[in-house]
Amino acid sequence: EAGVAQSPRYKIIEKRQSVAFWCNPISGHATLYWYQQILGQGPKLLIQFQNNGVVDDSQLPKDRFSAERLKGVDSTLKIQPAKLEDSAVYLCASSLGTSGAPYFGPGTRLLVL
Amino acid sequence: GESVGLHLPTLSVQEGDNSIINCAYSNSASDYFIWYKQESGKGPQFIIDIRSNMDKRQGQRVTVLLNKTVKHLSLQIAATQPGDSAVYFCAEKSMDSSYKLIFGSGTRLLVRP
Numbered sequence: 001e002a003g004v005a006q007s008p009r010y011k012i013i014e015k016r017q018s019v020a021f022w023c024n025p026i027s028g029h030a031t032l033y034w035y036q037q038i039l040g041q042g043p044k045l046l047i048q049f050q051n052n053g054v055v056d057d058s059q060l061p062k063d064r065f066s067a068e069r070l071k072g073v074d075s076t077l078k079i080q081p082a083k084l085e086d087s088a089v090y091l092c093a094s095s096l097g098t099s100g101a102p103y104f105g106p107g108t109r110l111l112v113l
Numbered sequence: 114g115e116s117v118g119l120h121l122p123t124l125s126v127q128e129g130d131n132s133i134i135n136c137a138y139s140n141s142a143s144d145y146f147i148w149y150k151q152e153s154g155k156g157p158q159f160i161i162d163i164r165s166n167m168d169k170r171q172g173q174r175v176t177v178l179l180n181k182t183v184k185h186l187s188l189q190i191a192a193t194q195p196g197d198s199a200v201y202f203c204a205e206k207s208m209d210s211s212y213k214l215i216f217g218s219g220t221r222l223l224v225r226p
Contacts, residue, residue: 004156033214040121042202042216043157056211091156098212101147104156 002026004105006092012111018080021108025073025094031055033102034067034077035091043091049075050098082112121200123221132190134220136203141184143205147214148177148188152199160188160201190222198224 005024013019025032030051035043046065048055052072060067064083069075079086089109093102126132138146144165149157163170163177163186170177176189186203203217 042219045213045215048211048213056213093156093214099145099206099208101159101162102214103159104149107156 004092004094004103006090006105006108008108009106010109010111012113013082014113015084016081018078019082019110020076020078021090021092021110023075023077023092023105025075025092026103029094029096029103030072031095031098031100031102032069032075033093033095034075035093035104037089037091037107039088046077048098055098079110082110084112086110087112121219121221123223125223125225126193127225128193128195130193132188132193132197132222134188134190134201134222136186136188136217136220138184138186138203138205138217140205140207140210140215141181142209143207145206145212146177146179146186147204147206148175148186149202149204149216150197150199151202151219157202193222193224195224195226198222 007022032049034046037043046060047057047067049069052069067077089107091107093104095102147162148160151157161172161175161177168179174191178187200219200221202219204214206212
């Protein structure tokens, strides 16, 4: 069974630029999560989808971050404009349902200069 | 590669010894708990989970213990190997928070040869 796929794996941008990350969850997984992990810390949930609906986005900085999962499968996370403090690893995870164990992708490492 | 656990508490054990990693969780309503292992440059990897109607669950070389009275979770690794060196996170889910997966702060395990 293929795992969660993410791209790109690495991205370097300058502050105020825009960036987008893509995630393809495990086949059949209805729940998709985006996490932000700052170096030395545990992952922090940004947004959780159930199919193509948002379950929770309470910690998503909505003035600059957006995410969508239009067809209930792939998802994109966008930052516009980026700030220095957005430098982190962005992790995507998926689970069969909301009460199941999420499985994580390898992450996208973002550096904002 | 980058280090996930720059400022995390560290547990150092001799190869072949047993390791015990502890975690205090915050939400008394949490009913599902997961342990993840994260190696440098990778996403968190599922190790073992336990639901709140159990107090112990065993896997291959790993055991998770749950004490709901004091809101404490532990991960025991038998015959620790160099490949077990990583950062370990506990995570919790509860129905009253839309089953958001909330991570603890993590512990870095170093295995001495």
